[in-house]
Amino acid sequence: MAQTIGIGTTVAAVALAAFGFGSFQDTAPDGPPPAMPASLQAPAPASLSAPESILPARVAATALAPLPDLDRPAPVSRFGLACGLSIEAEPRPAASVALRIADPCRPEMRVEIAHEGLAVSVTTDLTGHAELLLPALADPAEIAVRLPGGDGQLVRVPVPDLDEYDRVALAWTGETPLALHAREGGADYGEAGHVWQGSPGAPSDALRGSGGWLARLGDGLGTAPLMAQIYTIQHGALPGGGLVRLSVSADGCGGPAEAATLRPRPDGGVARVDLSFALPACDGTADRTVLQNLVGDLRIAAN
């Protein structure tokens, strides 16, 4: 049931982000608790309210530096780095945003990244860093980074090339492994032109217009991890135009599964559909279900 809440309320969570932080813990369960004494943690920012919290890329990095305390030395991590959250967000080719999240004093911390109703969870490494290349769903991309304890930050990054690409996102919570499949130009499953996690391509493929690229987001760690796969293809990438067939596969059996699809719209909005479907009964016959008509195909015009 937890995963239902996670997916169903991400829109509300992003909306909340614009009005200040502190309520995220209600809507998304925490990952593993930070493994360090509380005294080493950075002080939480007092309060950030819109529009101040919607900081331009780069500037964001300095916004949450801990306030200087002249009586005590500034807290540092065991590697000697100053504590405190910093987030860098930069536009990248193929209508993507590179996110660098760091809090040296909070290694192995669950971080949730929410954008236009899509949410994924990642874990910082031993030095408190996490990186993510997020294909944007809107221009400018507003991305909320949420941390345990109610910390968070909203960044805004321009994505001027968004309208050069077709893009579809599938988001779910990680109990049932789902996968998005894109079959370009008539390709069958397993053939060249079948883009999925087994053959995801790269942003450079989308950039060259030679095919599509599947971004796999979320590291699947912790309880109820937030996962997403985002398929991107450049307009005119199929010579003579054609169809990209989209399907969703689910591993496992028994019980319901839930997910959501999100697509950028030409008018700048994002079209969202919350999906629920039943997995086949656990009779040992099939361990993967392919759902053909859950996600509408992409029609690529001739260039």
Add this chain to the structure above:
Amino acid sequence: MRSLIAALCLQAAVLPAAAQDVTLTSQDGAIELSGSLLSFDGEFYRVDSIYGPLTVSAEGVRCEGPGCPDLDAFVAEARFAGASAIAETLLPALIEAFAYDRDLSVALAVDEDGASLYTLSRADGSAAARLTIRPATTEAGFLALLNSEADIALALREPLRMEELAARAADGAAPSLIRRARIIGLDALVPVTSRAHPFREITPDTLARLFTGEIADWSEIGGPEAPVVLHMPLAETGLAQAFTDEILAGTGRELAGGIVRHADLRDLSDAVARDPQAIGVTAYSSVGNARALALSGDCGFALGADPDTLKSEDYPLTAPLYAFTAPRRLPRLVREFLDFLESPAAERVIRRTGFVSQTITETPVEDQGRRLANAILAAGDGTVLADLQRLADRMETSVRLSPTFRFSGGATELDTQSLSAVSRLARAIEAGDFDGRTLIFVGFSDGAGTAATNLRLSRNRAEAVRRAVMEAAATADLARVDFRTAAFGEALPIACDDSEWGRAANRRVEVWLE
């Protein structure tokens, strides 16, 4: 819930003494009406009263009694069933676009049988509509409509006589099935090959000989030496039946053995796209990664399926996508959804999903020139120079609009796509789109029969269409538009007269705008 209410009503009818479950009182308290509630659509109460069934607007009355519905909790419901070609791609995309347009959120639940339940919810999370889609065949859609298991049937063809009769028997005095049709969009039957295939067009006769197995190797018709591989939709689908009816009928031959059948038309196109030896028949909307062949005739005309030829029905195998509604009042949000289907937002969805809308467009000027050149080339015994000059005169100063009117079976009764085109054109006239302009209804015939007969026939048809459009434009100020007719008999063929479908394409009334 609905069946429960229906059961209660039935009881009330049998036992007049049964408790009456609602009392509607006008706001000023002057009028009171009691009875059992037949239905509530979020807007109107339908009450079985001592005066018989009455429909009362909820706005003007207060409802009291155990039968009163919760006004705020009303959820509009509709059940769609029928052709999967509509149910699986176009309808979901339209529902999502409608929801986006209305700021409603969309949740889709798919059950084990492949039925989809769309729940559209307001910002506060309350449900506004629940729409069920059950993909099957056209035939199953009509059956579900007849059995009240569906409120809207999705169909790729008009009802068969049998289905029309069954509906009349079931629905009594309600408007006939065909009067409850809406055209959602247009599609067509097309032959497809891989893009690596050398052919660009094919005659219906060659197509028939391929699919009956008479031609088994491409080299027999000037192609590379390679066996022909045939692909078709499942036999029970409307598309496969239409192909057999339109292309094989009259040849007296049976379909070849070993045809690869596909449940999903896009799978069919993809399979053909991967195999240069393959030829398939599929829907225009599902050509996808394959390539559609134009239909050619021995006289040299070739008609390809494209948005212009589908809208004008010039492409002979055009197939409208129909929604047939149940003969009862649908909830307001569902009716609004049906109206939304003719909006510009819906048109974009129809285009994006590969179908063609019935939106009125002007065909390019150069198109008129090309058509005139064809007319001169095709001028036969029945066409004299004076006709061509008259034609050239008219064409020089006008553009052709996409609506084109055709008559079922050569009779004077318009076919369904044309009836829908009449109402589209009438609404554009009512909206003032053609104020100060001249609309000319131009009749044409096929080349069978004498020139004099053909001229008379084409003039009668043009006149009939002009009258139908003017009658349909009830709220328009008809003085703002100059309505004229013209007739040219067989002078401007768009297809070869050597086949029935070619002659049917030629028998038409066009609309030119001056």
